[in-house]
Amino acid sequence: MNTKLLICLAFIFCFPLVVSAQQTNIDIIPRPTKSLLQEGQLSLAAPLNLYYVAEFSEVKDLILNIQGIQIGEQELVKKLKKQHSNGIRLFKAMDFDHIPEAGYLLEIDGSGVLIKAHNPSGMISGVQSLLQLTLLNKGQHLPFARIEDSPRFPYRGLHLDVSRNFMPFTFLKKYIDLMALYKFNHFHWHLTDGAGWRLEIKKYPELTQKAAWRTHSTWKDWWNNGRQYVDQGSPNASGGYYTQEQARELVAYAAKRGIQIIPEIEMPAHSEEVLAVYPELSCTGKPYTQGELCLGNEGTYTFLKNVLDEVMTIFPSTYIHIGGDEADKSHWKTCPKCQALKQKEGLKSEEELQSYAVRQMDKYLQSKGRKLIGWDEILQGGLSEGATVMSWRGEKGGIEAANAGHDVIMTPGGYLYFDTYQTDPRTQPEALGGFVPLEKVYSYDPIPEDIAEDKRKHILGAQANVWTEYMNTYQHVEYMAFPRALALSEVVWTSPENKSWKDFKKRLQSHYPVLQKLEVNYYRPSYNVISTVAYDSLQAKNTVTFASEQFVPNIKYTIDGSDPNASSTTYNLPIELAKTATVKAASFLDSTRVSPIETVELDMHKAIGKEVIYNRPWEGYPAQGKSTLTNGTKGGLSYQDGQWQGFINNFDVTVDFERREEIASVALRFMQVPGPGVYFPGEFKVQVSDNGKTYRDLGTVINQVGTTDPALKFQVFTVKPNKPVMARYIRIKATNPMKGYLFADEIVIY
Incomplete structure (x- = not known):
């Protein structure tokens, strides 16, 4: 038989086959300091010999538990020899490797897997990266790669x-x-x-x-x-x-x-x-x-x-x-x-x-x-x-x-x-x-x-x-x-x-x-549409941004108040509107809606930019300070988002229009989530005045929502007189019977 052919066959039987047809994945989390994907893959179809130095005797047991990797011979290496240049090797880092004290080096190539570290903790990190690569590539192969890595914090x-x-x-x-x-x-x-x-x-x-x-x-x-x-x-x-x-x-x-x-x-x-x-x-x-x-x-x-x-x-x-x-x-x-x-x-x-x-x-x-x-x-x-x-x-x-x-x-x-x-x-x-x-x-x-x-x-x-x-x-x-x-x-x-x-x-x-x-009951990314509205006071326009937790969301929307369907406009870029409008959006999978409809009410109302006089100050949650309640921006799902202003006592503010204006409605949105002690007001009252001293009642709304349901809720309290009135000052009061927090986001006046 041809000598060269014998050598070739010996190589094939002694070492795993290198394959390149399958897709490779090195999406390690947390992201390594340096990672280089190289051409080629290491097949896991055949057993790999395992070589390790004494310092990593305990760590090598982790290798034995990696599903998908078959281990052949195991050897405690006291002196490096030629045969130790193949298989899986857990070796001590040397000065010339330039590996940080807590770091590791992981190399995968045609010779197998080499992991170097100074100590067991570094080696364990390297082994966990190897385990991730095995899981990411479904235990069939490993990509040729070089990974240099070390942690930021101890x-x-x-x-x-x-x-x-x-x-x-x-x-x-x-x-x-x-x-x-x-x-x-x-x-x-x-x-x-x-x-x-x-x-x-x-x-x-x-x-x-x-x-x-x-x-x-x-x-x-x-x-x-x-x-x-x-x-x-x-x-x-x-x-x-x-x-x-x-x-x-x-x-x-x-x-x-x-x-x-x-x-x-x-x-x-x-x-x-x-x-x-x-x-x-x-x-x-x-x-x-x-x-x-x-x-x-x-x-x-x-x-x-x-x-x-x-x-x-x-x-x-x-x-x-x-x-x-x-x-x-x-x-x-x-x-x-x-x-x-x-x-x-x-x-x-x-x-x-x-x-x-x-x-x-x-x-x-x-x-x-x-x-x-x-x-x-x-x-x-x-x-x-x-x-x-x-x-x-x-x-x-x-x-x-x-x-x-x-x-x-x-x-x-x-x-x-x-x-x-x-x-x-x-x-x-x-x-x-x-x-x-x-x-x-x-x-x-x-x-x-x-x-x-x-x-x-x-x-x-x-x-x-x-x-x-x-x-x-x-x-x-x-x-x-x-x-x-x-x-x-x-x-x-x-x-x-x-x-x-x-x-x-x-x-x-x-x-x-x-x-x-791994049978982890993790939180699945939601299809729900998340909206963000930014108000530009200079150009008097709203910019609406939609997103979802999906990696590549398919969001459809309308701006006329109708419910979106599969033929509605596909969201690609932020939507700019300089008018009052109702924008609705939802996620779709093919032609089927797979999320609730997200509704965004854009209010280009009279109170935007007007001065707010705080008869009772906010406490604990300043949000945007004195501009919060008339900045044109509504709060989101969390009272910590910088748009919800918090009040421990009763709510009492006055909006000054600087001149008499026609007032057709006054509204303010509140949040309720009983767990941390956030409640709707008991009573919402609006008064108007021409001189800022003598006020007349415009209307009162009594809260009808209880406090036993722990779910997050939002409610807009609106006072709308039978016919518009003229006034310069609008005073808004809300009682706090639960003695928790009142959170308000935007006064809307038409």
Whole structure:
């Protein structure tokens, strides 16, 4: 036989076939620092040998679990030889590779797969990119590619609250797997809260015999019906807990995937479940009377230290989270023990009393070689040097802490609370409130401009929080967390100059099939049409923009008030109109309408640009200041969008036309979403005047909508007299009987 033919056959049988006919995909999320797609593909039809150095002995097991990759021989490499230049190789990075300390290099070519890194965490990231490529290419082949990559931040976190609604242990492993796939490296496990204690503590068995079990299966039902705990085994007992063995198993499972689990043991507040079974640790000495531990009671510190001792034997994490948020300090003010401690330590306030307690726990954790981390309320009253802050009430706490030299993890609710609505709340299961769509998550930058340049190193990264008050099942958790978690993964991994919303959205299309394959109940992109209206005061015209969450939307619209159909005008460019009009739009799939009709009322009304006199000022939500209510722009789905102005007291403003005008109708739109305390007014009244002193009633509207329905609602309150009247001043009043927030967006006067 021909010698050259023998060599050729030997090559074919020894190494996988290189194929090029199939389509390749390198749409990795988060986006790598550098990625180069090259000509050719590596077939996965034949087994690949696996070679690894000792440092990556644990990591190589992850390769064995990748479906689609068949492993032949496995070899621990002590000295590189010729045969080690083929197959899958997990090798130590060298100086000449120029790989960042936390980064990796991934090369796929005709010789197989080469991954280089300095340490296991970098190698794990490389392996997860390989896993993504396998999933993206359906386990049939791998594209020839070279990927150089490293993270922007050392802390890349996801949180999960298992107190409000207990989650199955098997789901926690799935959650960890998904985190690892998208290169998160910290899992913040919220184990205790008033709704249930979820970790076995052997010294205090009642924490899991009773404090882990409640009368109702869902948090909302329990919250609204007495908030009682029951013994395990009782007919109505609902809840659960994780044994220490399970927790250790999850810690090891996560560590193998490069993820550190940070346990959270709430203190001194959110401790109703503790005080129900150990009431002697409360200020009153009675169960069900408060949620805060008694800080003047030495037994409190003994209890907490004993609990933390067991927690630290389970969790080797650098950080131990102690909560520290939302403490009602009223009991401390009247408690003899708390006041005695306050006097003894020379503390001036209850904030300083809480700070004293936090410092005691911080000292204890530091004595055990650990670090304390807590929500930004731990800044109140002063913070010890080694403590780290999670900034959740916006960015202010994080900015303050970083500028003071404390390490910070950013978790602002306006961007990273995944218990908020991610699309039109009127179409979604009940959530806490708020509005954080995918694009808003992606837009977040964890380093605010207000942090001094030399202090920015204290921003360790960011984390999304998944509070489960309204998530009764793990499927609902998945629905709320994904794909928003993918957007966050790119925020914390990819440098800002490499980020692109347009490119991310394109790559995301490749990950929907991946999430389907992994049986993730992710939120599907909506066909609903989203409208944006911008008013140009100089040209007196409105520009209407339509979009949807679809990657390539097919939107039809009309401007005459009729419902759009398949033959209506296709939306391609923004619509400009200099007149009052009703614009309607909807999404179509082929010739079938697949979304509700979005209606946009364009009002070129008399009040646009007129001065508004605030007889009662706005509070908390200034929107566009004094121009908000007559700027020609209406608010959207969220009261945080900068167009809804917030009022805690009664609403009372006056519009000055500067001269007498004919007034035919006066209207104002309000929002209602009871969850966060936003309500319609009770009464809407309009008065007119010629001199700004003496007013006459134009009309009154009484609200007929109740407050029990948690859904988001909008209502236009309109006063229209039997015939037009002449007036210069229009005074608009609205009562606030619920004592929550009134949110108003645009006064419309014709």
